[in-house]
Amino acid sequence: MIETFSGWLFDIYPNDANLSIWLIGDDGKRYCFNQDFTATLYAAGPAAILRGLWRWLKEQPIPVRLARAERKDVFNGIITVLAVEVLQPIKLDELFRAMAAAYPDLTYYDADISIALRHAAKYDTFPLARCQLEVRGEKIISISALDTPWDLEPEAAPLRIMSIEPDCDPARNDPKAILVSFGRASYSLPFEKPVPFLIGLRADIRRYDPDVILTSWGDTWLLPFLMKLSQENGVSLPLNRAESQTVVEKKERTYFSYGQIMYRGQQVLLRGRWHLDKHNAMMWGDYGLIGVLEMARVTRQPAQEAARLSPGTGISSMQFVTAMQKEILIPWHKGQSERPKTTMDLIRSDMGGMVYQPTVGLHRDVGGIDFVSMYPGIMVRFNISPEVPRAGTDLEPGLGEPGIIPMTLAPILNKRLALKSALLTLNKYDCRRPVYQALASAEKWLLVTCFGYLGYKNARFGRIEAHEAVTAYGREALLRAKEAAEDMDYEILHMYVDGLWVHKEGCQTPKDFEALLAEVTNRTGLPISMDGVYRWVVFLPSRVDERVPVANRYFGVFQSGEIKVRGIEARRRDTAPFISETQMDIMEILAKAEDADGLKDVLPKAQAFVRKQMSALRMMKVPVEKLLVSQKLSRELGEYSTPSPAARAVRQLEACGKVVRPGQRVRFLFTLGKPGVSAWDVLEQPDTRCIDVARYRILLQRAVDTVLDPIEQSVNGGKDCECLYLFPIRKAETLAEGGSQNLGGHNVPSNHIHYNGMQGGER
DNA sequence: TACAGTCGGGG
DNA sequence: GTGTACGACTGTA
Numbered sequence: 001m002i003e004t005f006s007g008w009l010f011d012i013y014p015n016d017a018n019l020s021i022w023l024i025g026d027d028g029k030r031y032c033f034n035q036d037f038t039a040t041l042y043a044a045g046p047a048a049i050l051r052g053l054w055r056w057l058k059e060q061p062i063p064v065r066l067a068r069a070e071r072k073d074v075f076n077g078i079i080t081v082l083a084v085e086v087l088q089p090i091k092l093d094e095l096f097r098a099m100a101a102a103y104p105d106l107t108y109y110d111a112d113i114s115i116a117l118r119h120a121a122k123y124d125t126f127p128l129a130r131c132q133l134e135v136r137g138e139k140i141i142s143i144s145a146l147d148t149p150w151d152l153e154p155e156a157a158p159l160r161i162m163s164i165e166p167d168c169d170p171a172r173n174d175p176k177a178i179l180v181s182f183g184r185a186s187y188s189l190p191f192e193k194p195v196p197f198l199i200g201l202r203a204d205i206r207r208y209d210p211d212v213i214l215t216s217w218g219d220t221w222l223l224p225f226l227m228k229l230s231q232e233n234g235v236s237l238p239l240n241r242a243e244s245q246t247v248v249e250k251k252e253r254t255y256f257s258y259g260q261i262m263y264r265g266q267q268v269l270l271r272g273r274w275h276l277d278k279h280n281a282m283m284w285g286d287y288g289l290i291g292v293l294e295m296a297r298v299t300r301q302p303a304q305e306a307a308r309l310s311p312g313t314g315i316s317s318m319q320f321v322t323a324m325q326k327e328i329l330i331p332w333h334k335g336q337s338e339r340p341k342t343t344m345d346l347i348r349s350d351m352g353g354m355v356y357q358p359t360v361g362l363h364r365d366v367g368g369i370d371f372v373s374m375y376p377g378i379m380v381r382f383n384i385s386p387e388v389p390r391a392g393t394d395l396e397p398g399l400g401e402p403g404i405i406p407m408t409l410a411p412i413l414n415k416r417l418a419l420k421s422a423l424l425t426l427n428k429y430d431c432r433r434p435v436y437q438a439l440a441s442a443e444k445w446l447l448v449t450c451f452g453y454l455g456y457k458n459a460r461f462g463r464i465e466a467h468e469a470v471t472a473y474g475r476e477a478l479l480r481a482k483e484a485a486e487d488m489d490y491e492i493l494h495m496y497v498d499g500l501w502v503h504k505e506g507c508q509t510p511k512d513f514e515a516l517l518a519e520v521t522n523r524t525g526l527p528i529s530m531d532g533v534y535r536w537v538v539f540l541p542s543r544v545d546e547r548v549p550v551a552n553r554y555f556g557v558f559q560s561g562e563i564k565v566r567g568i569e570a571r572r573r574d575t576a577p578f579i580s581e582t583q584m585d586i587m588e589i590l591a592k593a594e595d596a597d598g599l600k601d602v603l604p605k606a607q608a609f610v611r612k613q614m615s616a617l618r619m620m621k622v623p624v625e626k627l628l629v630s631q632k633l634s635r636e637l638g639e640y641s642t643p644s645p646a647a648r649a650v651r652q653l654e655a656c657g658k659v660v661r662p663g664q665r666v667r668f669l670f671t672l673g674k675p676g677v678s679a680w681d682v683l684e685q686p687d688t689r690c691i692d693v694a695r696y697r698i699l700l701q702r703a704v705d706t707v708l709d710p711i712e713q714s715v716n717g718g719k720d721c722e723c724l725y726l727f728p729i730r731k732a733e734t735l736a737e738g739g740s741q742n743l744g745g746h747n748v749p750s751n752h753i754h755y756n757g758m759q760g761g762e763r
Numbered sequence: 764t765a766c767a768g769t770c771g772g773g774g
Numbered sequence: 775g776t777g778t779a780c781g782a783c784t785g786t787a
Contacts, residue, residue, distance in 0.1 A: 256777040
């Protein structure tokens with residue numbers, strides 16, 4: 001007998017025979033079905049070796065179906081491959097490892113793609129997709145998704161969330177109890193007596209049966225602790241909803257990404273439930289649970305993974321799904337190797353000549369305008385993808401069908417644009433506003449990463465020519481925007497990669513820049529938007545040599561009163577909160593001025609506030625946590641030639657048995673005497689008398705000066721800016737020769753919002 | 764003063 | 775998802 005179910009797809013993982021599929025039914029019940037599923041990988045190489053592999057596979061205990069097939073390789077076109085269909089998905093990794101070891105010279109494809117992504121590619125499913133299932137017994141006969149990741153307001157799944165956290169930070173203290181809350185219940189469970197504690201917790205998990213276990217430090221401390229306690233006392237805990245499955249523990253890792261060292265703590269993954277650790281989720285801080293769910297939907301990564309996605313994984317996952325659906329092979333090791341570069345490196349070096357030196361000082365009547373997702377927009381608009389042949393010049397679209405990259409990006413871009421325009425129509429207090437903002441931020445993050453991957457040697461779908469085509473058009477677009485602005489009598493104050501700051505006397509509302517935006521879009525074919533109109537903005541000079549402007553240190557206030565800050569102390573994560581908060585508060589006071597002329601009236605207030613903060617510091621009336629500095633450990637302790645303050649703090653931690661891995665942050669105070677720092681995570685009661693107040697005063701003064709010096713000079717000088725200098729600042733020449741083969745007459749059709757008519761979710 | 768270590772940026 | 779840019783700035787010797 002066949003039954004039909006509908007609901008939200010919750011979890012997919014391989015079991016011993018096939019796949020386990022969890023569904024949150026429309027009737028509120030949680031179902032676990034299974035589904036037959038096979039996973040195919042491909043091998044290419046000399047026919048003789050492939051025949052050897054064929055015979056070898058036939059002798060293996062893992063059942064496979066073998067076939068010859070024709071598939072498209074991104075770099076070599078259509079090739080003949082041996083398709084190896086593994087009938088038990090759980091055996092895929094084991095078989096592939098053995099195969100690659102026995103036949104190391106073959107080229108392998110689709111070998112290391114997770115089962116979840118394969119399922120997504122085959123059935124167009126994703127976490128929390130609305131699904132319809134036909135089921136016989138417990139076996140799924142058919143499954144189809146009823147919605148797509150691109151809907152702005154998906155029907156929310158009725159997730160049951162249980163929050164569990166220790167009563168203190170386990171890095172600093174020994175927790176004595178856990179705080180549990182779910183539904184309306186909220187209480188503390190001491191674990192002094194483990195057996196009653198475990199029995200109580202078990203009863204609650206069984207009773208409430210949460211879908212999501214939301215923890216603080218659950219990956220690094222709480223769940224490992226609970227599992228150990230459970231084992232030692234012989235009291236089982238149903239952390240997994242599928243109690244026969246084992247909890248998956250992933251080890252910590254330190255790795256490089258985007259030129260930075262990164263650390264990912266160990267992870268504890270559940271089956272049939274999700275474990276989400278607030279303190280170990282990369283996306284968590286910025287976007288919250290909504291962001292995690294959005295990441296899961298669009299990247300099609302299981303929610304527990306999506307919460308901890310590292311840069312590149314999300315966009316790579318999406319590319320893989322597109323490639324599988326288009327039957328394009330996914331290389332196991334990327335075929336080409338290029339000189340290593342990273343995203344911003346490429347933006348910087350390729351755009352090197354492009355960045356204007358800003359005109360230092362205070363400016364009024366300034367419009368800040370940005371291309372919207374410039375590089376992704378270019379990739380979609382000009383069909384730039386590793387497998388798509390380029391036309392004659394970089395400024396023409398690639399030839400033929402849309403490639404993997406544009407196909408992957410177009411729906412994200414369209415969704416982001418749709419969210420942005422929806423946001424414009426929502427009033428200030430609409431409850432959808434924060435949701436849409438979280439979604440737009442999540443999409444933005446994916447888009448930002450994608451461009452870097454095109455020029456990144458280890459990306460499977462990277463290709464340097466494609467990357468160069470993108471930057472070439474980026475330069476061209478910025479140049480055209482500059483020309484449009486100058487033709488319309490705006491003064492260019494600054495340009496940076498994909499944004500411009502333009503000034504014209506009396507231009508004080510977005511309307512005053514509308515014609516310019518339209519003209520730029522018209523000339524470039526790329527959507528451009530108003531970041532905002534500034535009441536005033538200050539571009540800062542270099543601290544080392546104040547005659548030199550720096551591209552990326554500025555602050556200002558929009559007409560709305562909103563403050564925009566880049567590059568200065570308040571933006572840095574190694575600035576003590578007391579310092580950044582004071583700097584921001586000063587700007588809040590300055591933002592009370594209606595316009596630049598009003599600054600002279602608020603300046604005394606700002607100065608009085610500074611005196612107040614200085615005296616608070618002198619008297620140590622500042623909460624000690626506000627003086628904490630947090631820095632990332634960049635290497636192993638032994639590798640420091642002159643140990644940084646952070647390294648010296650870590651030395652103290654190690655002395656009491658605590659380990660800090662490269663990529664992890666360490667918190668410390670500046671203290672008197674040697675070694676000048678005091679690690680926060682070893683302190684019981686910090687002694688405020690030891691704090692190096694003088695040092696904090698210097699830091700504070702510095703941050704104050706960054707903001708107030710230019711304002712004071714401008715107010716005292718009466719004029720706007722150039723008064724700082726004895727001679728005029730030379731604006732750097734834009735565009736090094738050769739950067740653009742100027743295709744003067746080349747006409748770009750205008751396309752404001754939609755990209756090549758490609759809509760998300762339509763196939 | 765020279766050199767070593769850390770950060771932002773993208774949005 | 776797995777390899778390290780660049781320039782600005784700060785801290786240390």
